[in-house]
Amino acid sequence: MGKPAERFDDVPKRARAEATVVLGQRKLLQRLVPGLIHAAIFWGFLVLFPTIVIAMIGAVDRDATLPWLGHQEWFAVLVDVFAVLVLAGVIGAAFIRKVQRPKRFEGSHLGEADLILALIAAIVTTLLLWHATRIALDLDESSPVSGALGGLFGDDRTTEVLERVFVWAHVLIILGFLAYLPHSKHLHIFTAAVNVFFASTRARGHLEPLRFDGPEDDMRFGAGTVRDLTWKQTLDTFSCTECGRCQDVCPAWATGKELSPKLLIMALRDQVFEEGPPLVRTADGFEPSPLVPNAVTDNVVWDCVTCGACVRECPVSIEHVDHIVDLRRHLVMVDSRFPSEAEQMLRDVERASNPWGKPQTERSEWAERLGVRVLEPGDPPPEVLYWVGCAASFDERARTAAESTAALLEAAGVDFAILGPRESCTGDPARRMGNEYLFQAYAEQNVGTLNESGVTTIVASCPHCFNTLANEYPDFGGQYEVVHHSELLAQLVREGRLQPSGDGRAITYHDSCYLARHNDVTADPRELVAAVGEPVEMEKSGKRTFCCGAGGAHMWMEERAGKINEERARQAAETGADTLAVACPFCTVMLDDGVRQRGDDMRVVDVSTLLVESIDGV
Amino acid sequence: MRILVCVKRVPLTGGRMVLTADEQAIETRHLGFTISPHEECGVEEAVRIVEQHGGEVVVLTLGPPEAEEQLRDMLAVGADRAVLLTNDSGEEWDPQATASAIVAAIEADGEDFDLIVFGNESADSGGFQVGIRVAHALERPIVTGLKGLSIEDGKARCEQEVTGGRDVYLVPLPAVVSVLEGINLPRYPSVPAKLRARQKPVDKTTPERPEPKLEMLRLVVPPGQGKQAEVLGHGAEAAPAVVEMMREIGVTR
């Protein structure tokens, strides 16, 4: 369970994450009220930590305490304030769990959580009461809250006994709590901070490659059993607090499917707890069982669209998508156990170099019609290489974005060319399916073609291509300046090289997961929309966007249960806008399907096409 | 059981045919390659039989040096050994020449094959005869067009689909068969199998090409291509026009 993972790079960045996410509770505060409640309890415990030592000293020797800190009046005030905050937090948490009962707790161990809240309340209450009795006995200086409580006790024998009772109760409850910790999700207080430190510093859309050179016995083909998990993955499973924020934002769960990121991590954790000990004790001879289907069903693995909403929400930096992809890798590369409709796509990528299975020669047909330059081997490289992507090359609905982008680049006088038949699939669908071997074959091939051509700057109109070229190809020797077409077009508009005119119609923009969440590109496409009409935002927008349903190779897989694309189309229709702007070929096709299936009167159109239509003479 | 499967590397042409300037071949620059679909099923069938009865599967092809790629793919599916009869002339061999090269290779191999498997016809030239010629030269029975195959007691039970049902043949081994796609669903090879396939042996020889008796003069794209379909309409509103057309043809009740 301790397979290697590359997590020791960029220590300064890791330290910063520790400061903001752990100390600053940044991700928890993405939901304000529960975040504040947890922050109160967390910061409270940080401040109250020395009081545990003081209590243990005081339990043994009534008159002893921590040197210096134990005598600071300001510390006693601080303790009082934070003790109250913790209690307030616990009450708030109890209210949320018992009265509001949010759906994200479906599947979590609620009894365990209630016990922990009760223990926390007991710890803080016994602390306050102990201080109160000590103040009443004139052993300590008064402090606001404890002092007020102290008024309940007289300076007498009963109070002397109570002072001993409270301090021992406090210490014993703490010790009991510590003993209980490793058997509950509260283990996170040790593991979470470490997990955050070791979270990936690479772009969110980056997946860690596997290695296929070297002896077969040393090779790792993804996660088949607990033995294959990397140490980071194992740490992930120990850090889960069952908070359910991930479950709440998962588009698969929201449309009635089996996948819940929270339940996935919990199931893996349970398997690690069950099979980890025998595995570690008996080096050979214990065969751990396959994770799929014993811990996790096939449906759960394949329902995922790799949108990353779960990873974004997780306060303890669990990387659910990495787990899913690793499970897929083993299923696809070793077991050949995956949805049959995706098999044709994998065979097509392998044999025809694109997931549509169409001849590569067709890639340049639209370009030839428009007179776009196709870069031949040996030609001088253009200023910008336009990476068209398979969708725009082979699907007629996605093609309009390529045609629009080419027309705009032409009009703005940008020196650009396409690779045409020499552009192979970036390998993204194969990689998200779990076929890392096939992906790497294409990564190496494409990097070879690009490096030979001397290209340094690439613009891509597909966020999946963009993500792979920018974040994943560097692992294979491909370093280029990569921009998304919305970024380049927005820059051209800012520079005045393109002059759109707006007509004030209401346009709502759908953020593509691979653009907004994985790569932080949210402002530029909005600039384009604002230049053409009146932007209207959906509730789930920007980095909180709701997936269109095509990610994770789902463009080629069937959806069981509810339809993610229809749900997003519903969210778009709610804005009342009659134009739905997108910046991704998959989103174009999925949302267009969704709109049609719902019968809405909405036009789904790429930002480049909106721009073209708003400029005279293009 | 020792089974030999003969395969052919063919291009993935997609929807349109483009010829080289000299009209002697399809323009394959930028095209992907594969094995004829019937033959893929043949390899899968052979591997399944050997998984059940034990033995060895050998894949053989007559083709350009690049055909080794297809042989490695079949080794990943489960074949044990491969034979490449290299044709670097850039020209296709006619069926008689192909058959005699295969027969020579089988005879050079020495040990007997219990079963020799062909695809019913190759995807490109569709000659329908190489398997039958090889069987004739080796004086073995051949059953073609199989949708079902099983080996029991030294006999092959062969099933063909015909109108109304299936015809069954029983032939003693050693025998030759040609199979059709649909006889099985070929497996998706695992990556460990692909890596192991890189190490499996591929024997290469370069046979001499005899004079072609079926001599290809040139290839021609049939004139029908590029026909313009009459667009009856767009979307659901075309329905009346479609029904009108159906009436005219006479297919409506």
Place this chain on the structure above:
Amino acid sequence: MTVLTLIEHQDGRADELSLQALALARTLGETEGLLVGPGAGEAAAELGAHGVRTAHVAEDDRLSAYAPGGWARCVTDAIERTGATAVVAAGTNRGNEVMAHVAARLDLPFAANCSKAADDGTVTRVRWGGSLLEEARVHGEPLLLTVAPHTVQAAAVNGGEAGVQRFEPGLDEADLAVQVAEHVETVTAGVSLAEAKVVISGGRGVGSAEGFAILEELAGLLDAAVGCSRVVTSAGWRPHTDQVGQTGTKVSPDLYIACGISGATQHIAGCKGAKKILAINSDAEAPILASADYAVIGDLTEIVPAITEELRKTR
């Protein structure tokens, strides 16, 4: 040139594809026919209407079940009897198989699936199931060829009655080593793909196994069979028996409706035999439009139900 044509037959009638082969044979010269198996005599009689001068009927009880070697022997014997300089058969599975055996026995070249032939040995062959043609020269005599289905029109001519000559082929054991041992009937529900007058096929554009429901509904109204492309069978949405294509079933209906099928040559090879092809596709540039007679551009999930409704309304 004397041309011998192998005629396949069923229930006493000559097969359509063999009659097509006969039409090509007549372009080469005087035609004599060869029929084998039970019912041959009956079928022989009507060949005069297709220009056959003499029909040779091979009779042997041992040929009551099909045996490719046995049929090949009949052909080689008939070549001797007639002095034929060319032998033609239909490009069916059986026709190709028998002629390949003949070619192997005589060590002669054999051109399968021809659409044209001339007496100097030049032929035009069909490749890729029909998407490409090959012009070739056959160096050997007699000229052995089969005729690609639906590339030549069968035509009746005023030929009078064909003379029927029966003969006993010189069969030996080896000729009968491979013979049909058993025939298993299978019950097919609904209209069979190969025989339907209308076939409605779905491709990638249908989207899923459930998506075929609208095609099934339309098929119900037209007594049509439902087929599919290879992409669909690979995805596991429909069984291989429904596949139309070069490696699936080749159909020749009056009307073939291709829904959401892009038109790879693989698929076209299976449906070119159709009299009329209607393509329903969202892509106006899809290759299938180059092989179709009619097209409707748009979303098939809207168009197909609309056609179904229109048919119901106007019945």
